[in-house]
Amino acid sequence: GAGVSQSPSNKVTEKGKDVELRCDPISGHTALYWYRQSLGQGLEFLIYFQGNSAPDKSGLPSDRFSAERTGGSVSTLTIQRTQQEDSAVYLCASSPPNYNEQFFGPGTRLTVL
Amino acid sequence: QQPVQSPQAVILREGEDAVINCSSSKALYSVHWYRQKHGEAPVFLMILLKGGEQKGHEKISASFNEKKQQSSLYLTASQLSYSGTYFCGTELVGSGNTGKLIFGQGTTLQVKP
Numbered sequence: 001g002a003g004v005s006q007s008p009s010n011k012v013t014e015k016g017k018d019v020e021l022r023c024d025p026i027s028g029h030t031a032l033y034w035y036r037q038s039l040g041q042g043l044e045f046l047i048y049f050q051g052n053s054a055p056d057k058s059g060l061p062s063d064r065f066s067a068e069r070t071g072g073s074v075s076t077l078t079i080q081r082t083q084q085e086d087s088a089v090y091l092c093a094s095s096p097p098n099y100n101e102q103f104f105g106p107g108t109r110l111t112v113l
Numbered sequence: 114q115q116p117v118q119s120p121q122a123v124i125l126r127e128g129e130d131a132v133i134n135c136s137s138s139k140a141l142y143s144v145h146w147y148r149q150k151h152g153e154a155p156v157f158l159m160i161l162l163k164g165g166e167q168k169g170h171e172k173i174s175a176s177f178n179e180k181k182q183q184s185s186l187y188l189t190a191s192q193l194s195y196s197g198t199y200f201c202g203t204e205l206v207g208s209g210n211t212g213k214l215i216f217g218q219g220t221t222l223q224v225k226p
Contacts, residue, residue: 031212042115042200043155043216056213091154095212102145102212104154 002026004105006092012111013082021077021108025094032075033102034067035091043091049075082112114139116203118217125224130189133220135201137182144177144184145202145214148195155200159186163206188222196224 005024013019025032034046045059049069060066064082069075079086089109093102116137123131135144143162147155161177161184174187188195198221202214 033212033214035216042218043202043214045213045215048211048213050211056211100160100212101157102147102214103157104147106154 004092004094004103006090006105006108008108009106010109010111012113014113015084016081018078018080019082019110021079021090021110023075023077023092023094023105025073025075025092026096026103027073028096029094029103030072030097031095032069033093033095034075034077035093036061036088037091037107038088046077046090079110082110084112086110087112115215116201116217118199118201118220120220121218122221123223125191125195125222127193127224127226128190129224130187131191131222133186133188133199133201133222135184135186135203135217137203139182139203140206141177141179141182141184141203142206142208142210143204144175145204146173146175146184146186147200147202147216148197149200149219150197158199191222191224193224193226196222198222 007022032049035043048056051072064080067077089107091107093104095102119134145160146158149155177184198219200216200219202216
């Protein structure tokens with residue numbers, strides 16, 4: 001079956017521009033997570049959705065970062081006024097209701113020039 | 114709050130064994146283990162739950178010491194395909210069984226012929 005998909009796979013943008021990153025989770029997965037992975041680093045938690053609500057936004061680095069999820073499915077992570085330190089791979093994962101295994105998408109590599 | 118993994122890196126010959134450790138300063142509800150190959154998304158290996166339940170792959174085993182808030186991943190008779198970066202993800206007691214994971218910095222494993 002189809003896995004988690006993310007788009008775009010690569011995004012190069014100029015400092016100060018806004019970007020939108022998209023995540024399509026596995027059908028039926030109620031939980032959705034966004035992580036950020038900087039070069040050679042671990043996975044940094046950003047935000048978590050249960051259905052369309054985000055009970056935990058504690059990992060968002062600043063108010064330039066926001067995310068939404070519609071229809072209990074697709075999620076969009078928006079970064080406003082991008083900075084060079086935002087450059088990283090942004091990974092999305094989804095999980096069935098038992099919250100056991102997280103299935104990761106291939107990620108979006110964001111480069112801010 | 115981020116768990117600490119050790120060692121940071123290990124090099125093995127095929128057939129040798131390895132142990133990767135994950136230690137947290139917080140009370141843990143569960144520990145998840147993932148493997149990430151270069152340029153790919155992390156892939157689930159195992160989950161260890163408070164109370165002793167384990168779910169994962171046959172050829173990989175792990176332990177979870179609830180009192181010490183530590184987990185160890187045991188890789189036996191290593192194969193070339195085991196190469197990659199291993200991450201532990203910890204779910205804290207009190208997080209509400211949301212699947213929100215705080216990941217360690219990773220352990221890079223290289224298996225040579």
